[in-house]
Amino acid sequence: MRPTSSDRPGARIALRDVSLGHPGTPVLSGVRVDVPAGQVLTVVGRSGCGKSTLLRTLAGLLAPLAGDVAVDRAAVRGPGADRALVFQEDALLPWRSLRANVELPLAIAGVPRPDRRARAAHWLSRVGLDGLERRLPHHVSGGQRQRVQLARALAGAPRAVLMDEPFGALDARTRAGMQDLLVDVWRDTGVTVVFVTHDVDEALFLGDRVAVLADGRLTAVHDVPHPRDRAARETPATAELRRTVLAALGAHTPEEAPLRPFS
Amino acid sequence: MSRYLLRVVSLVAALAVWQVLTSRDVELWLRFSQFPTVTDVAHSFADRIGTGTYWQDVADSLRRIVTGFVVAALAGVVAGTAVARSRLAEDVLGTLLEVVRPIPAIALVPVAILLFPSNEQGIVFITCVAAFFPVLVATRHAVRALTPVWEEAVRTMGGGRWRVLRSVVLPGALPGILGGLSVGIGVSWICVISAEMISGEYGVGYRTWQDYTVVDYPGVFVGMVTIGVLGWATSTAVELAGRRVTRWLPRRAAGTGGGRGKGATVRATDLV
Known part of the structure; x- marks a missing residue:
């Protein structure tokens, strides 16, 4: 019943000289980056730098203005169930119970109802929402709604999960819990993850690699020395990378500084 | 409960005013003398309804x-x-x-x-x-x-x-x-x-x-x-x-106690 990493490995995502944005107003150009199957790429940048545009292009909601976006060597032609998108804002359908929300990608995929129920129950339980299946989205907290979004994204057994600042609106403690949960389910499923954030610490914790967006370009992709290891937060290598990334983002301008860079 | 009472009272009061104005043939610029009374209408209604x-x-x-x-x-x-x-x-x-x-x-x-x-x-x-x-x-x-x-x-x-x-x-x-x-x-x-x-x-x-x-x-x-x-x-x-x-719409719990908890679970609303 549960999709395992062996039969559903993550997708490989490749961007070749991609320009993206809306026609007439390109936001990013010359983007070249590869995300190997099953890896986590985090993308950092200041607000308005094109992070969301990049994700929407990967999701197929927005066509690239130039260049190729490929998932497993096949060009992306539009949205598809192989790439799930987790939104920063509340993207659950408010008239559907949490369970019905998680069932939706399965219903679209034509999974029969009993199977749908079981898989939705599995994923809701996996994100720690046992017993809340019949609640409506506005009767649970913001953090719980983001858990449901994660469950909904994973229920469709995608090969890549694209996450657009999904924990941006959560308080620090809830956010750390969500990061740990994401790491857990990522280990279980082996999906490829592209995770956009403006929080450098979050990027350095979650990513195998960190891509930096600045001045309309993808300026650098750094290997993270100790991915998903909270204890490695203060190692010299991590501190060095943090300094490099913050400098690339121009974090010395106080009003735009990423949140709590050295806290 | 008291709200229903109020609604009934308001209806009855309107009928009472009508009855008084018409049965006394009040003429205050508006002329109620030709106007049927509530009882006239009620009798007519009783005849018709059969x-x-x-x-x-x-x-x-x-x-x-x-x-x-x-x-x-x-x-x-x-x-x-x-x-x-x-x-x-x-x-x-x-x-x-x-x-x-x-x-x-x-x-x-x-x-x-x-x-x-x-x-x-x-x-x-x-x-x-x-x-x-x-x-x-x-x-x-x-x-x-x-x-x-x-x-x-x-x-x-x-x-x-x-x-x-x-x-x-x-x-x-x-x-x-x-x-x-x-x-x-x-x-x-x-x-x-x-x-x-x-x-x-x-x-x-x-x-x-x-x-x-x-x-x-x-x-x-x-x-x-x-x-x-x-x-x-x-x-x-x-x-x-x-x-x-x-x-499913979030309703403001406008002082009607007990309304909130009831709406918390979905029953027949798994619409689609």
Whole structure:
């Protein structure tokens, strides 16, 4: 019943000289980056730098203005169930119970109802929402709604999960819990993850690699020395990378500084 | 409980004022001397209600309004959604509908007489046109105001046009559509009664006008009360049905204790 990493490995995502944005107003150009199957790429940048545009292009909601976006060597032609998108804002359908929300990608995929129920129950339980299946989205907290979004994204057994600042609106403690949960389910499923954030610490914790967006370009992709290891937060290598990334983002301008860079 | 009491008291008070004004033949610029009293109307009502004609009239009017309204609701939702979602539909239908919309439905009586073989169909047509526009406009606005991220979410799950329509557009626009239906049923009554007065054979509107022409004023009031009660009943039915299908809407717990917990779980609301 549960999709395992062996039969559903993550997708490989490749961007070749991609320009993206809306026609007439390109936001990013010359983007070249590869995300190997099953890896986590985090993308950092200041607000308005094109992070969301990049994700929407990967999701197929927005066509690239130039260049190729490929998932497993096949060009992306539009949205598809192989790439799930987790939104920063509340993207659950408010008239559907949490369970019905998680069932939706399965219903679209034509999974029969009993199977749908079981898989939705599995994923809701996996994100720690046992017993809340019949609640409506506005009767649970913001953090719980983001858990449901994660469950909904994973229920469709995608090969890549694209996450657009999904924990941006959560308080620090809830956010750390969500990061740990994401790491857990990522280990279980082996999906490829592209995770956009403006929080450098979050990027350095979650990513195998960190891509930096600045001045309309993808300026650098750094290997993270100790991915998903909270204890490695203060190692010299991590501190060095943090300094490099913050400098690339121009974090010395106080009003735009990423949140709590050295806290 | 006390609120229901208040509602009853308000109705009774209105009737009492009517009775006093008419039974004393009050003439204060407004002239109540020719006006039937509440008791006159009540007697007339009691006589009428025992006759088959009265119920025949009620049944005729109800049949006309239900047919016209149901057709209008379906057509209004379909046309409103099409105009809001498709540029082609907007170009083809948008201007046309906006030009026809300001024409009062009752002004279409000559058109109905020309078009339809029988008066019956003409009345249903007028009722339908009357209800169509409020539903159309409400649907168009509700569909345009949908949160875009809902649709994007469904599309990234691999959902196509029809899936978006079925799982996002219709349920999401439903609260707005219901507003249009509420207005529509009210306008339908106005038009069905007017159309019956002009060209009807049987029906509450026809009977009311007949009573007027034979100077049976209590009979006119029986007709008016009947229209009022039927209108109230149908709009309440629309309202209740609407509340049932939009139980998911966050409601402000306006001091009515116990309402909040009840809404917390979904029962029949796994709509689609």
